[in-house]
Structure formats: C-alpha cells, structure tokens
Amino acid sequence: MLHLSSLISNIGSRNLKVTVRVDVADLRNHRTNRQPHQEFRTLGDARRWSSPAARSRGGGRIRRMGCSISGLNALYESATGGGDxxxxERRFRVLRQIGEGGFAFVYLVREQQPASDAAPARRHAAHVSEDGIYAMKKVLIQSKEQLDLVREEIRVSSLFNHPNLLPLIDHAIIAVKSTQGDWSxxxxxxxxxxxxxxxxDNANIMLSRKEFYSTADVLQIFRQMCEGLKHMHSFDPPYAHNDVKPGNVLITRRKGQAPVATLMDFGSARPARKQIRSRSEALQLQEWAAEHCSAPYRAPELWDCPSHADIDERTDIWSLGCTLYAIMFNxxxxxxxxxxxxxSLQLAIVNGQLKWPAGPSPPYPDELRQFVIWMLQPQPAMRPHIGDxxxxxxxxxxxxLS
Known part of the structure; x- marks a missing residue:
C-alpha cells in the first residue's frame, strides 16, 4: 500500500491535506526489496509516476476501488485548480454545470485528445460521442454507507445494455483525507x-404553456420506457428500478418524429423479489423505500407493507402507471x-384514490385512461406484469397510429 500526502494551498477558500491510497503492482527495482511505504513530495511527482508513459517504462500500475482508474490524475487537476x-486514461474538460441534487453535481464535459491509443479500445462503439461531449456526474461521498450505495449503483448500472436504459460509460472513485483526518x-x-x-422538465414547460403531448407521442414515449423496464425485469433474478418517475426519464427531441425516451438513475435498483415474513422486515422495507423511492410514485405496498407479503417487480408497474398519467397531464x-x-399523499396512494384533472384536457381516448387505471391497482396481484x-x-x- 502506498500513501501519498501533500499540503495543497488555497483550494477554494481553505487549505486541504490530501491523502490518496493506491495499490502498487510490479514496481521496478522493488521485486526483491520492497519498501512498505513510499512518499511523493508533490502531486505532480505522483501524477508523472502514474502516467501511461511511466507505466510503459515499468513504473507500476495504480489500482483503486477495484477499478484500473488513475485517480491521482483527477485529484491533481482539482487540487491545482485545473479544469480537467x-x-x-481519458481526459475531460469541464464546460459547465447542468444540474445538481443532494450530494451530486452534473457537468457537461468534452473529452480531450486521448493520451494513448489504448483508451479508445475499451469503449463500446455505440457509446462514443462524435463531438466528444458527455455528461459527468460527481458525487460527494461522506460515509461508508454512501460509498457502498455508489458502488452498488455502478455495479447495477453495468449489468444493463439496452437502448432505452442510460449506459454508464466509465467511472472513477477517489479517496481524499482532509486536514481533520477524516476520509471522504x-x-x-x-x-x-x-x-x-x-x-x-418538459412537463413543467408544457404545463406553463397549457400544452400536451399528442396521443401518438404519449404512446411512443411510454412504449420506450416499457422496453427499458422490460429488460430489467427479464433478468434472473428480475431487477426493479424502484424509482420510475418523469424526473428519471431523459427525452431527446427529433424533428418530425416522436421523442426518444431513456430511463436513467439506477441508484435504487435492486433484485425485485422479496419475501416479507415479519413486522420487523416490513418496517425495514418501508424505511428503505422512504429513502430510495420518490413518494408521489411509490407503490402502496412500499408505504404500508403487510407482515406477510411477497414483493415483486410490480412495484415498478405502479410507478409506470403514475408516470403515464404524468406524460398525459403534466x-x-x-x-x-x-x-x-x-x-394525505400516503392515504390517497394506499387507497388508490385516483382523480382526473379538472378543466380543459387533451382529447385522449378512454382506453388510455383505462390503461392507467389497470396499472394503478392498490393490490399488487391485480396489476399486470411488464410483458402484458x-x-x-x-x-x-x-x-x-396506423
């Protein structure tokens, strides 16, 4: 284990002591007489040591969090005020912030010229941006529980490969130690x-303009969501998204065509089927759902779970029905x-007290409203599966549409 410590002055408005933990493999000149610790005086020295060129000369390989990630590079740039x-081994220029929430920030970034020919070979061709523009989510992790959640999100995101599910292209996790000695x-x-x-986002704009999607757009957007969710539910064991809602469906507009819908955010995704056999287990599930499932779209059985219940992927079907309603009426x-x-939001959901918007509304066929009602059955056994x-x-x- 190698420890790197350096005092970085004036990062933001405070001084910060940064310590990075890395494993060192195949170090030249250390095969027979390895030292337990080695210290670099500057992050620049460490970054040069960890560069692809140094590794090609036998300088070693840095591993972190189970991934072959050059975390020192990212840390070096942030510590020295760089915008990259x-x-x-891929370098990205931060262009601007495009979103935030909780402990996460989302940035628009552009990939710089790859430093080596090896980097592009690892990419899936379908996920390579022609103009080098990507979205980068930065998560500030303050506890082991948060770290475990991020690792689980990365693991689950890597399972799925479907055009209507947002792919995780790459990731990095950096360990940082503050002057107070706390790891984050x-x-x-x-x-x-x-x-x-x-x-x-689109619903808020359309609501302010009193605009609605056409029946054709509603059906085509919804079908794409269903296809992405069907991919998750088809795993063995099935995975539930657990947070299907309009805020987790990305829209790409196309002139003269229906929008493309992409389901994102797999931070709450888990194996769907759970056997609840005690009051304690029921309360644990309710507590977990309160933290991970958005309240207006949360299924009744996650609000008030019986002490003896079989939970399955039809929790997502409830959320899907709520989302179809939201696509229709904003x-x-x-x-x-x-x-x-x-x-009470909880009572309205648990009792299935569905109300249709008052006043002028788009002329959707009654079959579309019945479709919503079919999915919003308070009893899970009465809801359809995704294939239906x-x-x-x-x-x-x-x-x-024909």
Missing amino acids: VWIN HEAYLLFPVHLDGTLF VSPFEYALGESGG VVLHVDKLITKY
Missing part, C-alpha cells in the same frame, strides 16, 4: 449527454392530496 478531470470520497460517473432534459396523479385540507403492459401498448399503437 481524468477517468482512467468523490465519485465520477460518465454518461452520454441528453440536453433536452427529462420528462419532468402532473402526477396523487399529489392533488397535498393541496387539500387534511389531505407492452402487449397492450402495442395494441393501442396499432389502433391509434
């Missing part, structure tokens, strides 16, 4: 960029309860 971030981490996750925003189906005197949902939406597409 390194992920593995920063994670960098690289994704394709979608600059047209999410369904939630609002979620149960948040009306928050505006009522004595209203896809078959039904295909029938509606054939009827209304």
Whole structure:
C-alpha cells in the first residue's frame, strides 16, 4: 500500500491535506526489496509516476476501488485548480454545470485528445460521442454507507445494455483525507449527454404553456420506457428500478418524429423479489423505500407493507402507471392530496384514490385512461406484469397510429 500526502494551498477558500491510497503492482527495482511505504513530495511527482508513459517504462500500475482508474490524475487537476478531470486514461474538460441534487453535481464535459491509443479500445462503439461531449456526474461521498450505495449503483448500472436504459460509460472513485483526518470520497460517473432534459422538465414547460403531448407521442414515449423496464425485469433474478418517475426519464427531441425516451438513475435498483415474513422486515422495507423511492410514485405496498407479503417487480408497474398519467397531464396523479385540507399523499396512494384533472384536457381516448387505471391497482396481484403492459401498448399503437 502506498500513501501519498501533500499540503495543497488555497483550494477554494481553505487549505486541504490530501491523502490518496493506491495499490502498487510490479514496481521496478522493488521485486526483491520492497519498501512498505513510499512518499511523493508533490502531486505532480505522483501524477508523472502514474502516467501511461511511466507505466510503459515499468513504473507500476495504480489500482483503486477495484477499478484500473488513475485517480491521482483527477485529484491533481482539482487540487491545482485545473479544469480537467481524468477517468482512467481519458481526459475531460469541464464546460459547465447542468444540474445538481443532494450530494451530486452534473457537468457537461468534452473529452480531450486521448493520451494513448489504448483508451479508445475499451469503449463500446455505440457509446462514443462524435463531438466528444458527455455528461459527468460527481458525487460527494461522506460515509461508508454512501460509498457502498455508489458502488452498488455502478455495479447495477453495468449489468444493463439496452437502448432505452442510460449506459454508464466509465467511472472513477477517489479517496481524499482532509486536514481533520477524516476520509471522504468523490465519485465520477460518465454518461452520454441528453440536453433536452427529462420528462419532468418538459412537463413543467408544457404545463406553463397549457400544452400536451399528442396521443401518438404519449404512446411512443411510454412504449420506450416499457422496453427499458422490460429488460430489467427479464433478468434472473428480475431487477426493479424502484424509482420510475418523469424526473428519471431523459427525452431527446427529433424533428418530425416522436421523442426518444431513456430511463436513467439506477441508484435504487435492486433484485425485485422479496419475501416479507415479519413486522420487523416490513418496517425495514418501508424505511428503505422512504429513502430510495420518490413518494408521489411509490407503490402502496412500499408505504404500508403487510407482515406477510411477497414483493415483486410490480412495484415498478405502479410507478409506470403514475408516470403515464404524468406524460398525459403534466402532473402526477396523487399529489392533488397535498393541496387539500387534511389531505394525505400516503392515504390517497394506499387507497388508490385516483382523480382526473379538472378543466380543459387533451382529447385522449378512454382506453388510455383505462390503461392507467389497470396499472394503478392498490393490490399488487391485480396489476399486470411488464410483458402484458407492452402487449397492450402495442395494441393501442396499432389502433391509434396506423
């Protein structure tokens, strides 16, 4: 284990002592007489040591968090005020921030000229941006629990390969130690960029303009979401997304064509099927759902779980029904309860108290409303599985788009 310590002055508005832990393999001149520790006086020295050129000369290989990631590069740039971030051996220029939430920030980045011919070979051809523009999510990690969650998000995201699921292209995790001696981490996750925003963003704009999607667009957007979710539900064991909502559906507009829908954010995705056999297990599930599943789209059984229940992927079907409603009317189906005197979002959801918007609304066929009702059954056993949902939406597409 190699420890690197250096005092970096005036990072932001404070001094920060940074320590990076790395494993060193195949060090030249250390095969027979290895030293337990080695110290670099500057991050620049460490970065030069960890560069591809140095490694080609036998300088060793840095590994971190189970990934072959040159974390020192990213740390060096942030510590010295540079505008670049390194992920593995790929260098990205930060252009601007495009979003934030909780402990995460999303940046628009452009890939710089690869430093070696080896870097492009690792990329999936379908995920290479022609103009080098990507979205980079930076997560500030303050606890072991948060670190475990990020690692799980990376693991789960790497399982899926579908055109309607946002792919994780690359990632890095950096360990940092402050002057107070506390360890923290920063994670960098690289994704394709979608600059047209999410369904939630578009809904807010359309609501302010009193605009609605056409029946054709509603069905085609929804079908793409279903295809992505079907891919997850088809795993063995099936995976539930657990946070299907308009804010997690990216939209790409195409002139003269229906928008492309891409389901994202797999931080809450887990194996879908759980056997609940005690009150304690039921309360644990409810507590987990309260932290990971957005309240307006959370299934009734995750609000009030019985002490004896079999939970499955149909929790996502409830969320899918709520999202279809939101695509149609630009609002979620149960948040009306928050505006009522004595209203309760939980009671509205658990009792399935669905209300249709008052006033002028788009002339959607009644079959579309019945489709929503079919998915919003409070009893999970009464809800369809994703395969049935896809078959039904295909029938509606054939009827209304042909």
